Amino acid sequence: MLFATTPFLAPGIAWILVVIFSVLWIALGIAWGKKGDGGADDFMLAGRNIGLSLSTATLMASWVTGNTTLLAPEFGYRNGLWGMFSYALAGLGLILFAPLALRIKQLMPKGRTSGDFIRLRYGRLAWVVFMVITAFYTLGFLMTQAMGAGILLEALSGFDYRLGMLVVIGVSTIYTLYGGMRAVIGTDFIQSLLIMGLLVLVAVLAFRQFPIDLVHSRLVDSHPERLDLLLPAGLLIAWNGALLSMGEVFHNNIWWSRVFASRQSVVIPSFVLGGLAWMSVPLVTGSIGLVALARNLELEQVNMVFPVMAADLLGAGGAALVFVVVFASLTSTLDSLLASTADLLAEDVFLGLIKPTATDAQLKLATRGIVIGLAIATLALSWPRLDSLRSVLFFTGALVASTIWPVACGLYWRSANRYGAIAAMVTGSAAGIMAYVLIADYSAAIFSAAVSAAVMAGWSLLKPESYAWTQLNEEVTA
Amino acid sequence: MNPFAMSWITNASLFAWIINGSQIVLATAVLTLLIIWWVEVRNGRVW
Numbered sequence: 204m205l206f207a208t209t210p211f212l213a214p215g216i217a218w219i220l221v222v223i224f225s226v227l228w229i230a231l232g233i234a235w236g237k238k239g240d241g242g243a244d245d246f247m248l249a250g251r252n253i254g255l256s257l258s259t260a261t262l263m264a265s266w267v268t269g270n271t272t273l274l275a276p277e278f279g280y281r282n283g284l285w286g287m288f289s290y291a292l293a294g295l296g297l298i299l300f301a302p303l304a305l306r307i308k309q310l311m312p313k314g315r316t317s318g319d320f321i322r323l324r325y326g327r328l329a330w331v332v333f334m335v336i337t338a339f340y341t342l343g344f345l346m347t348q349a350m351g352a353g354i355l356l357e358a359l360s361g362f363d364y365r366l367g368m369l370v371v372i373g374v375s376t377i378y379t380l381y382g383g384m385r386a387v388i389g390t391d392f393i394q395s396l397l398i399m400g401l402l403v404l405v406a407v408l409a410f411r412q413f414p415i416d417l418v419h420s421r422l423v424d425s426h427p428e429r430l431d432l433l434l435p436a437g438l439l440i441a442w443n444g445a446l447l448s449m450g451e452v453f454h455n456n457i458w459w460s461r462v463f464a465s466r467q468s469v470v471i472p473s474f475v476l477g478g479l480a481w482m483s484v485p486l487v488t489g490s491i492g493l494v495a496l497a498r499n500l501e502l503e504q505v506n507m508v509f510p511v512m513a514a515d516l517l518g519a520g521g522a523a524l525v526f527v528v529v530f531a532s533l534t535s536t537l538d539s540l541l542a543s544t545a546d547l548l549a550e551d552v553f554l555g556l557i558k559p560t561a562t563d564a565q566l567k568l569a570t571r572g573i574v575i576g577l578a579i580a581t582l583a584l585s586w587p588r589l590d591s592l593r594s595v596l597f598f599t600g601a602l603v604a605s606t607i608w609p610v611a612c613g614l615y616w617r618s619a620n621r622y623g624a625i626a627a628m629v630t631g632s633a634a635g636i637m638a639y640v641l642i643a644d645y646s647a648a649i650f651s652a653a654v655s656a657a658v659m660a661g662w663s664l665l666k667p668e669s670y671a672w673t674q675l676n677e678e679v680t681a
Numbered sequence: 682m683n684p685f686a687m688s689w690i691t692n693a694s695l696f697a698w699i700i701n702g703s704q705i706v707l708a709t710a711v712l713t714l715l716i717i718w719w720v721e722v723r724n725g726r727v728w
Contacts, residue, residue, distance in 0.1 A: 254726045256727065260718075423690065427690050431689060483704075
């Protein structure tokens with residue numbers, strides 16, 4: 204049967220929830236934003252001394268995106284258990300970044316952005332290539348979150364697609380603008396608790412309505428391949444997911460800014476704990492996709508399987524719970540993206556290229572201006588609606604996976620060659636895009652990372668450099 | 682039949698273990714985070 208995507212939450216209730224949580228995030232964001240010394244560095248990195256609870260929670264909340272509530276159930280629905288596992292393997296990106304995070308903190312105690320590192324380690328040309336890749340990725344990421352906001356709020360409550368998008372982006376922008384990184388990290392703590400707690404509640408209640416053994420027996424009868432642990436496409440998707448997440452985490456300033464904002468002693472445990480806890484989220488949301496499959500529902504839009512199923516199984520209460528989870532997921536990711544991308548552009552482009560003599564107040568003002576500019580650009584790009592976000596996500600994987608080895612080698616290998624890093628990013632991205640077009644969207648990151656690794660290693664072995672690590676700290680502090 | 686085609690269909694108990702296990706891990710993560718936060722609040726080490 205065809206399952207129509209009619210809204211399950213009365214618009215009045217949805218508006219009440221939006222107002223309550225919007226006021227809460229904005230009030231808390233502004234209050235936390237007043238804690239610092241008012242300088243640009245504090246605005247960008249929350250005082251560089253956050254503890255384990257906030258550090259872990261901000262990683263969790265930022266990594267639980269609209270994609271996690273939209274795409275993980277879609278993966279479960281389309282690809283079964285391996286779809287869920289592949290999404291969960293994205294947590295490896297955070298876990299494997301943990302030792303690199305400590306290394307970054309040690310080498311660049313005064314650093315601010317991932318762009319700082321690439322420029323100081325590999326030079327200006329490599330920085331340009333890196334910034335192009337990160338610009339594509341960040342815009343894609345912002346668009347998927349904005350579109351996710353519009354699609355989900357429409358599915359749940361009948362909000363107009365563009366109105367939902369406007370509300371989520373507007374709220375995130377307001378508190379990020381006033382409170383900077385302190386507002387982002389403080390609200391992330393509450394948002395992560397809400398997301399995790401309510402997801403457990405939704406899943407437990409959903410499986411009480413449709414028991415696990417019934418889901419299993421229905422799947423064995425109708426879709427046994429979705430329970431196959433040796434499914435070749437599933438294995439390929441899983442490794443693609445792991446490499447995609449490594450590319451996302453290793454290069455993006457969301458995660459680098461968390462490293463710089465945290466106390467050195469909590470950097471490793473927060474990335475490991477955050478990654479481990481996060482891995483259970485797509486398993487839980489993905490399992491809801493399996494329930495839809497077991498019930499043999501054909502959905503008009505597969506990326507709405509989670510809210511539609513939760514509302515169908517649990518009624519208006521389920522729709523309200525999912526609404527809060529989704530609202531928290533989207534705002535927690537959008538605020539992080541806005542803040543850390545604004546930091547990157549303010550530090551690397553405004554201060555580095557446009558006005559190197561800018562005062563602290565001018566840098567802070569520029570950061571705020573960029574937050575507003577990014578929010579407007581995201582709205583403009585997301586105005587036309589796409590119905591599957593999966594293709595957007597996998598396309599960015601072709602690009603970001605090419606940065607894994609240049610970043611990792613640049614942090615640990617003195618001989619890593621700057622031209623090798625440039626060639627690795629360019630050829631890796633090209634190979635990833637070719638794989639995306641010619642083979643399958645979910646093979647892009649694998650080809651990108653493999654070619655990038657070979658070029659990076661080969662070039663650096665043939666033409667080794669002898670980099671002095673102290674340059675990273677000396678030049679940042681100069 | 683393709684002799685190289687392999688499959689391993691998850692049985693009911695493993696399936697239940699995966700679904701229940703993921704829910705337990707998520708619930709434990711919430712509690713762990715709250716405990717760490719409480720300890721840091723008492724020691725003035727949150728920010």
